[in-house]
Amino acid sequence: MRRKVTLKQIAKELDVSISTVSKSLRNSLEISEDTRQKVQAFAKLYNYKPNNIALSLKNRRSKTICIIIPEIIHHFFATVISGVEKIANEKGYNVLVCLSDESFDKEVINIEMLANGTIDGFIMSLSKETQQKRDFHHISEVISQGMPVVMFDRVTNDILCDKVIIDDALAAFNATQFLINKGFSKIGLLSTVDYVSVGKLRTEGYINALKTNDIVVNENLILKIEDTDNFESQIVSLLENNKLDAIFAVNEIFAVTAIKVASKLGIKVPEDLSIIGFTDGIISKYSSPSITTVSQNGIKMGEKAAKMLIEKLEIEEEEYDEQYKTEVIETELVERESTL
Amino acid sequence: MRRKVTLKQIAKELDVSISTVSKSLRNSLEISEDTRQKVQAFAKLYNYKPNNIALSLKNRRSKTICIIIPEIIHHFFATVISGVEKIANEKGYNVLVCLSDESFDKEVINIEMLANGTIDGFIMSLSKETQQKRDFHHISEVISQGMPVVMFDRVTNDILCDKVIIDDALAAFNATQFLINKGFSKIGLLSTVDYVSVGKLRTEGYINALKTNDIVVNENLILKIEDTDNFESQIVSLLENNKLDAIFAVNEIFAVTAIKVASKLGIKVPEDLSIIGFTDGIISKYSSPSITTVSQNGIKMGEKAAKMLIEKLEIEEEEYDEQYKTEVIETELVERESTL
DNA sequence: CTGAAAGCGCTTACAG
């Protein structure tokens, strides 16, 4: 077991100073061609690689960014990670992925643990619990210390920072309108509880679409699902008690579960019931029937978020003007088999 | 924008030495109760947090580990991450998640980038390309420098290190036997190309089960899928040209696609065709019909891998004996709707 | 009880 070689060791072996070694390796013109060659050859032989921790300390930046997501089960978040990774790696940054598991405490711990030099900035989507508590002190704390933060998807107006979102209300409006255009009027909604920002916005879009088309909003057709574990029975009642034409679901888990429930009740999708989901994930793609859905383009969101963050990181201190932008990424409706 | 406060600044403010501040904060008994209190109060007020990078440099360990996975689309890998995160966080380690995207080069770059101080050890599953090339120099390099590596799932015998696997051949044998016990003999196999270690082993298990039961192995019923993009048509031919009783698929994407194809061809699952998949992911759970599958217990694999890695990291240098273990995690067959 | 010094591994302004 051979330990990693350091500048010091090379200097000793070659009987020159550490400075000379360092400069040689960085191709400084100060150093004679001769020594430079000698040092570089030796370094190569011993496979020298600078210690990144030492560089981080010296430069006061680690070239690592962290993305915090609520859970990995939603494929959308996985695609955002891919987008972030892509841009970050292109620009020479590492990406640390952290999971908050929808927990406020885990979010706080992650941030506090990493904000002390380990990483240069955060990209994050709020956990459910954080959105419910509306406690964002851990985030404002970090921002006030000069660490850039970019929020995506589940964001809050209470924090000033760069954001990458989609127009959730508009996308939901369009999806609902799509169903209305097919001639449907008894349209059910499977949404989350209201404190989840995107759930709330998507619900608004749905309601707006109905109102715009003079369809009476029937609260009985709206399910706000709190617990992800046992909502199948709620959907069963919804379908049994109402003769629905269509369903709009705010994520793909809800959409695919609606399909399962329908098939058990002998309701055919799409013949008897059309279903639109949200997020173009693997479930929507591989489900039978495959699911018509609002594509969020997580890759693009991730790329954009990473770009914004790195831009902030590489800006000169003096020109840092605390201007925050909110980028809205386009969505599109991907038509598949679950709608007529 | 208030920069993070350092020991130096506290020392200056309080007119004591840096050593005194450091010791006070670490509750050293050397320091008088009085100064200790004073320093701690001040530190709290200014929300002092030690700089982790400086600590890493000093301690020559970063308390971060890295998990490299081939792709995040397979839910199995996501569950392994959860397991690793859980144990790592309990033990005060950060987790860096890297994606190799099944690419050899990305794997090499990730490892080289991080092996210089940023992280203390790796947990990894080999990329397809790496398994195909059989080039593991980047891994042996890192191991020879004294950095512990734990491989999981897609491993190789060419590298000596700790490993966490399942008995892929046995699990496949059992799944196939399960189908045979139902009275099926025309059983198709959807596998990967042979260089993917787990695909090969699962294929072996399938073949063994057939042989053990004196069923002739028919190569026409075996599909070795190379490209994940366009294999639907291959499955179509398989089903059209052969009257199958059942299918064993080595991952859930293949299994769910078989269901889709079957339903398009008017073949009913499970009435006309039973299907067993591999990996208990969200697709298997939410598919209609839901899929009977071999559960790999990714959480447990991740937990075990993290435990083994951290154990190696925290062992005293002298007692480090280069003993490598291979842990085999139990699998189980989860029966759902896709089999009779 | 307090502090100066050395060191983790590096870079760079400065002196010679």
Place this chain on the structure above:
DNA sequence: CTGAAAGCGCTTACAG
């Protein structure tokens, strides 16, 4: 052209 020194932020053995 080469090297000693200072410094990034911390810890700790040692001196006083």
